[in-house]
Amino acid sequence: MWTTLLLKSLALGHEMRYSVSMDTINLDAGNLDAGRPASQETESEPLNRLAWEADGIARARASIAAGYYATSAEVNAWIDSLGTANPLPVPHPRQPRSR
Numbered sequence: 235m236w237t238t239l240l241l242k243s244l245a246l247g248h249e250m251r252y253s254v255s256m257d258t259i260n261l262d263a264g265n266l267d268a269g270r271p272a273s274q275e276t277e278s279e280p281l282n283r284l285a286w287e288a289d290g291i292a293r294a295r296a297s298i299a300a301g302y303y304a305t306s307a308e309v310n311a312w313i314d315s316l317g318t319a320n321p322l323p324v325p326h327p328r329q330p331r332s333r
Contacts, residue, residue: 302327 304325315322 297327301329303330304328 304327308325312322312325
């Protein structure tokens with residue numbers, strides 16, 4: 235169980251670093267000046283981003299608590315595909331099969 239959580243955490247961190255490298259922060263905020271470095275954010279932008287990240291983490295934890303998961307093989311394949319010519323879509327969590 236903790237291994238799956240660790241892998242999900244690593245995948246989330248990797249995805250966030252990948253997204254930041256694409257400079258999506260300012261685009262997501264509706265800012266037309268997408269070339270502006272994050273260090274020049276207004277006071278409210280980092281707070282909004284942190285609130286968005288905290289909400290995503292809370293939703294992920296609730297999903298895990300409800301029994302939803304993606305296999306480590308799916309997460310590893312997705313991570314390995316990032317930065318390639320054909321990246322895989324993010325694996326979608328699903329409930330485990332009943333036994």
